[in-house]
Amino acid sequence: xxxxxxxxxxxxxxxxxxxxxxxxxxxxxxxxxxxxxxxxxxxxxxxxxxxxxxxxxxxxxxxxxxxxxxxxxxxxxxxxxxxxxxxxxxxxxxxxxxxxxxxxxxxxxxxxxxxxxxxxxxxxxxxxxxxxxxxxxxxxxxxxxxxxxxxxxxxxxxxxxxxxxxxxxxxxxxxxxxxxxxxxxxxxxxxxxxxxxxxxxxxxxxxxxxxxxxxxxxxxxxxxxxxxxxxxxxxxxxxxxxxxxxxxxxxxxxxxxxxxxxxxxxxxxxxxxxxxxxxxxxxxxxxxxxxxxxxxxxxxxxxxxxxxxxxxxxxxxxxxxxxxxxxxxxxxxxxxxxxxxxxxxxxxxxxxxxxxxxxxxxxxxxxxxxxxxxxxxxxxxxxxxxxxxxxxxxxxxxxxxxxxxxxxxxxxxxxxxxxxxxxxxxxxxxxxxxxxxxxxxxxxxxxxxxxxxxxxxxxxxxxxxxxxxxxxxxxxxxxxxxxxxxxxxxxxxxxxxxxxxxxxxxxxxxxxxxxxxxxxxxxxxxxxxxxxxxx
Amino acid sequence: xxxxxxxxxxxxxxxxxxxxxxxxxxxxxxxxxxxxxxxxxxxxxxxxxxxxxxxxxxxxxxxxxxxxxxxxxxxxxxxxxxxxxxxxxxxxxxxxxxxxxxxxxxxxxxxxxxxxxxxxxxxxxxxxxxxxxxxxxxxxxxxxxxxxxxxxxxxxxxxxxxxxxxxxxxxxxxxxxxxxxxxxxxxxxxxxxxxxxxxxxxxxxxxxxxxxxxxxxxxxxxxxxxxxxxxxxxxxxxxxxxxxxxxxxxxxxxxxxxxxxxxxxxx
Numbered sequence: 001x002x003x004x005x006x007x008x009x010x011x012x013x014x015x016x017x018x019x020x021x022x023x024x025x026x027x028x029x030x031x032x033x034x035x036x037x038x039x040x041x042x043x044x045x046x047x048x049x050x051x052x053x054x055x056x057x058x059x060x061x062x063x064x065x066x067x068x069x070x071x072x073x074x075x076x077x078x079x080x081x082x083x084x085x086x087x088x089x090x091x092x093x094x095x096x097x098x099x100x101x102x103x104x105x106x107x108x109x110x111x112x113x114x115x116x117x118x119x120x121x122x123x124x125x126x127x128x129x130x131x132x133x134x135x136x137x138x139x140x141x142x143x144x145x146x147x148x149x150x151x152x153x154x155x156x157x158x159x160x161x162x163x164x165x166x167x168x169x170x171x172x173x174x175x176x177x178x179x180x181x182x183x184x185x186x187x188x189x190x191x192x193x194x195x196x197x198x199x200x201x202x203x204x205x206x207x208x209x210x211x212x213x214x215x216x217x218x219x220x221x222x223x224x225x226x227x228x229x230x231x232x233x234x235x236x237x238x239x240x241x242x243x244x245x246x247x248x249x250x251x252x253x254x255x256x257x258x259x260x261x262x263x264x265x266x267x268x269x270x271x272x273x274x275x276x277x278x279x280x281x282x283x284x285x286x287x288x289x290x291x292x293x294x295x296x297x298x299x300x301x302x303x304x305x306x307x308x309x310x311x312x313x314x315x316x317x318x319x320x321x322x323x324x325x326x327x328x329x330x331x332x333x334x335x336x337x338x339x340x341x342x343x344x345x346x347x348x349x350x351x352x353x354x355x356x357x358x359x360x361x362x363x364x365x366x367x368x369x370x371x372x373x374x375x376x377x378x379x380x381x382x383x384x385x386x387x388x389x390x391x392x393x394x395x396x397x398x399x400x401x402x403x404x405x406x407x408x409x410x411x412x413x414x415x416x417x418x419x420x421x422x423x424x425x426x427x428x429x430x431x432x433x434x435x436x437x438x439x440x441x442x443x444x445x446x447x448x449x450x451x452x453x454x455x456x457x458x459x460x461x462x463x464x465x466x467x468x469x470x471x472x473x474x475x476x477x478x479x480x481x482x483x484x485x486x487x488x489x490x491x492x493x494x495x496x497x498x499x500x501x502x503x504x505x506x507x508x509x510x511x512x513x514x515x516x517x518x519x520x521x522x523x524x525x526x527x528x529x530x531x532x533x534x535x
Numbered sequence: 536x537x538x539x540x541x542x543x544x545x546x547x548x549x550x551x552x553x554x555x556x557x558x559x560x561x562x563x564x565x566x567x568x569x570x571x572x573x574x575x576x577x578x579x580x581x582x583x584x585x586x587x588x589x590x591x592x593x594x595x596x597x598x599x600x601x602x603x604x605x606x607x608x609x610x611x612x613x614x615x616x617x618x619x620x621x622x623x624x625x626x627x628x629x630x631x632x633x634x635x636x637x638x639x640x641x642x643x644x645x646x647x648x649x650x651x652x653x654x655x656x657x658x659x660x661x662x663x664x665x666x667x668x669x670x671x672x673x674x675x676x677x678x679x680x681x682x683x684x685x686x687x688x689x690x691x692x693x694x695x696x697x698x699x700x701x702x703x704x705x706x707x708x709x710x711x712x713x714x715x716x717x718x719x720x721x722x723x724x725x726x727x728x729x730x731x732x733x734x735x736x737x738x739x740x741x742x743x744x745x746x747x748x749x750x751x752x753x754x755x756x757x758x759x760x761x762x763x764x765x766x767x768x769x770x771x772x773x774x775x776x777x778x779x780x781x782x783x784x785x786x787x788x789x790x791x792x793x794x795x796x797x798x799x800x801x802x
Contacts, residue, residue: 204613411556411597426620464738
């Protein structure tokens with residue numbers, strides 16, 4: 001037994017909550033039910049009793065100076081013994097408290113619907129964003145009312161506000177009253193399939209289970225079949241490369257997310273900005289030096305760089321930091337020395353060209369800055385209750401709390417960035433399995449083409465920056481030194497894996513701009529410099 | 536009712552995160568201790584994997600507090616499902632050294648480097664890119680020594696001996712050699728040729744290469760690809776695709792089982 005199904009309507013005064021409820025009644029979905037409607041707000045509209053009374057309907061009103069409490073709710077439930085409850089909340093009050101209270105009572109919240117007036121919403125959201133954000137955050141469905149009364153720009157603005165708070169919000173646009181009926185029939189207002197097992201999440205878990213079964217059967221079939229008749233090697237190769245990339249990258253990624261979370265929790269904004277000098281030239285220097293002292297690989301650096309920008313470090317310096325870190329990383333330098341024993345010059349040139357390129361891209365950002373934010377705001381920026389995320393950086397309480405907050409934030413980051421790491425690793429494993437290296441080698445014969453082809457190879461193969469020197473060495477037999485150097489310089493700065501990860505932390509514009517600038521300037525610098533050194 | 540209510544309140548997204556992290560942690564720990572991890576990554580990285588597993592466990596522990604918070608609305612984002620395939624692959628598909636192309640690393644690696652070195656001002660550094668001034672620099676490496684006037688390659692000195700023999704071919708010409716490896720065959724090889732090979736891992740399985748010495752053997756056509764042998768023979772001077780290269784004239788080969796550590800490492 002899970003309590004009486006309850007649908008809650010929230011939204012500002014005049015947004016059309018009562019109209020939506022009337023539409024729901026008219027649709028006939030509630031026919032044959034014993035219905036209790038609780039109104040916490042006296043609006044212009046009133047509940048219209050449907051003509052064909054197939055619904056047993058009771059309307060209760062909560063007086064202005066009274067609050068809906070679980071006590072009152074309980075009283076009403078036992079008085080009316082209804083099997084469906086509709087609650088219209090007071091739009092000027094924060095819905096969180098009352099919903100929390102209801103969750104702990106005898107009812108089952110089937111759905112929370114947020115009704116939004118497209119004409120007035122921006123105004124309200126600006127006026128009391130605390131309440132509107134909470135309304136969005138707690139509801140399952142956002143109905144945007146009067147959508148036909150506003151222009152395209154405003155329509156987008158409203159959706160944007162909602163998505164900012166809840167990135168995977170369900171948004172439904174309403175233009176006429178008749179729409180409510182069809183929307184109700186699609187199950188958006190009152191869930192139609194009521195058995196608890198048909199919710200969306202369980203569908204996904206079911207799908208997951210099916211995938212598991214399919215893979216299991218697949219493996220069993222392949223395992224029992226004659227290996228010579230079915231070529232399983234490629235699948236096995238793919239799996240080995242894919243898993244190994246992740247096993248190698250996860251520890252580095254965790255290091256990055258923890259450093260990022262430590263900065264988030266322990267270092268206040270002012271202190272951080274003070275650390276980065278006002279002088280632009282000096283700030284670039286700081287960026288490169290801190291890259292040396294924070295040994296991060298190209299995956300780990302992305303969340304850290306995003307954090308720096310959020311903490312107020314200027315974008316050009318943060319970009320330089322992000323690009324330079326993996327290449328001035330002591331581990332990378334050591335690996336290069338190992339891979340090319342006795343040729344310290346190679347490691348030296350690699351670091352110099354890499355730093356030059358990182359600086360050049362940073363300076364491009366100085367000259368062509370971006371208006372507005374370049375980092376993505378996450379839901380938890382609004383609702384993080386760790387106590388360390390307030391804009392003023394107000395620090396709270398004991399050390400154990402801080403440790404908890406660090407781990408929690410690094411978990412958040414791990415899941416949001418890790419997705420892209422996995423996706424990128426899958427692509428680069430696929431590239432390695434499908435395209436034999438000889439293809440590249442055939443293309444990279446000439447000096448100019450070798451730079452371009454090896455840059456592309458570095459981008460596609462996405463080898464961790466701490467290890468790519470060894471891969472580069474394996475190319476050294478067949479590709480001119482110009483190409484090998486290009487591979488080693490571009491790899492740490494930019495590859496599929498870290499571009500995808502960037503798109504988990506930064507806006508699309510930022511990622512595309514950075515990627516293209518790096519590629520363009522990179523090609524120019526590499527062609528010129530490597531031909532001077534090795535030409 | 537209470538129990539059922541509790542079940543409804545579980546935050547599925549948090550539950551999902553905790554399960555993923557614990558599964559990864561469990562797999563990392565098991566793989567680290569039963570040696571499976573070494574099929575994927577360099578042994579030096581294994582301790583980091585263990586630390587990572589413990590971080591995952593600590594995080595799951597912290598997340599446990601959120602398990603009953605905001606359960607009603609929590610959804611598992613579709614993109615989160617991407618964490619599942621790697622786990623399944625790690626658990627279900629056995630790892631296997633990825634055989635890349637032999638010639639990439641191997642065939643007179645150093646010669647080409649030297650050719651390119653000639654065009655630069657660093658010719659001096661390049662000409663003696665052997666093991667002795669390279670890998671010997673930072674790690675403590677025992678000297679390569681002949682055993683009873685015989686070169687014996689094992690897991691630990693395989694890569695260094697390879698470099699040494701390739702670089703000082705004339706010094707070792709005619710010497711007896713003994714090594715364990717698998718049979719690597721390639722279309723470009725002559726009828727009596729195969730490579731006594733090992734898989735080399737620099738960092739992880741994504742960067743493995745096949746390295747080895749070319750062998751001359753009458754019965755090559757009867758050899759099975761990837762089968763393991765203990766080879767003995769004499770080093771001779773040979774050429775491959777126009778470049779001088781060492782080769783082994785096989786005198787004896789004994790079938791053997793796959794070694795415990797399938798990979799050899801450059802450092």
